[in-house]
Amino acid sequence: MEKQSEHFLFADKTEIEDLGNGLKRQMLGYNHELMAVKIWFDKGAQGYTHKHRHSQVTYVLEGEFHFTIGEETTVLKAGDSCLIPPHVDHGAICHTGGILIDTFSPAREDFLKP
Known part of the structure; x- marks a missing residue:
């Protein structure tokens, strides 16, 4: 992947992609x-196991x-975080509605539009 985002991204100007099934x-x-x-x-809404x-x-x-994550399930609330190693099954269900910040290394090429 040769692309990178702009240095500054503004919430009101950056596209929000509707992924369907209650996810954006x-x-x-x-x-x-x-x-x-x-x-x-x-x-x-559910982040399917993958x-x-x-x-x-x-x-x-x-x-x-x-x-x-793997064989372990737990409840995470605002302020909590988790580490997901490469090649480990994981998923989440949000019973309340909520927001996550996901970080990936390396970048997820499949999230970028051609």
């Missing part, structure tokens, strides 16, 4: 080594999420 995503910045995104979850080659750190900005 906004890019916060990226280059080939790192990516940060903001994800909105409607009440009851895995990828990227290291991921997720910060809970708002709401309550039931997170599963």
Whole structure:
């Protein structure tokens, strides 16, 4: 990936992508080594169980999420965070509605439009 985001991104001018099923995503910045995104979850929305080659750190900005990483499930609330190693199954359900900040290394190429 050769692309990178602008140095400054403004919340009111950066696209919010509707992912369907109660999820929306906004890019916060990226280059080939790192990516940060903001994800909105409607009440009851689910981040399906999946895995990828990227290291991921997720910060809970708002709401309550039931997170599963590997075989372990726990509840994370605003101010909590988690580390998801590469190639480990993970997913989340938001029973309250909420917002996550996800960071990835390297960047998720699949999140970028061609």
